Amino acid sequence: MGFYDFYDVAVVGAGHAGIEAALATARMGLKTVLITQTPDAIGRMSCNPSIGGIAKGNIVREIDALGGQMGINADRATIQRRMLNSSKGYAVQSLRVQADKNKYHTLLKQTIENQENLYLRQGEASEILTKDNVVVGLKT
Numbered sequence: 146m147g148f149y150d151f152y153d154v155a156v157v158g159a160g161h162a163g164i165e166a167a168l169a170t171a172r173m174g175l176k177t178v179l180i181t182q183t184p185d186a187i188g189r190m191s192c193n194p195s196i197g198g199i200a201k202g203n204i205v206r207e208i209d210a211l212g213g214q215m216g217i218n219a220d221r222a223t224i225q226r227r228m229l230n231s232s233k234g235y236a237v238q239s240l241r242v243q244a245d246k247n248k249y250h251t252l253l254k255q256t257i258e259n260q261e262n263l264y265l266r267q268g269e270a271s272e273i274l275t276k277d278n279v280v281v282g283l284k285t
Contacts, residue, residue, distance in 0.1 A: 152178045157270040159187040164253060165213045171263035172212070178264045179257065188218075188253030190246045197241035198229060214256055222249040 156167040159181035167179040181187060196219040197205055209216035222244040230237045257265055 152176050152264070154178070155180060155270075159184070159257075159265075161188070161215060164188055164257065165208055165215065167257070167263055168214055168260060169212070171260050174262060176262050176264070178266050180266050180268050180270055182267065182269055184254070184265060184267055186250075187257060188250045190244065190249055194244045194246045194249065195241055196244055197239060199237065199239045202239040202241065214253065218249055218252045218256070219244055221252055 153175035154167075154170040154177040156163050156170070156177060156179050159167075159179055163179065163181075164187065167177050171177040196215065205216050205219070208214075219242050223242045224245050225243040227241055227243075229239045229241055257263060
């Protein structure tokens with residue numbers, strides 16, 4: 146049995162979107178491999194470690210409604226919480242949290258490592274392999 150016979154899903158990249166995709170498919174019972182160049186950078190936040198706000202806040206709530214991990218770990222790693230535009234109407238109010246960057250990263254990495262059906266692999270996907278216009282694997 147080869148690498149691609151074992152996994153149902155391959156996710157390339159362990160940023161916010163890759164993590165949510167890998168967790169979602171693994172939680173559906175699909176054997177999922179998450180490929181990242183640097184496992185120590187899983188869920189790494191930028192120099193401004195905020196989650197939420199007017200635009201990103203909507204996405205975080207949608208991910209949360211679908212059972213995602215971003216909001217859960219943001220709550221666990223929060224060091225400051227603020228309601229933006231609180232003097233304005235409800236349509237433009239939005240919650241934003243500042244998270245502890247290291248704690249957020251650590252929590253996400255632990256979540257991935259403990260998730261059933263999710264396998265972490267260090268590597269680089271260099272080519273998408275297809276047969277008759279159907280993806281059959283990745284060249285790593």
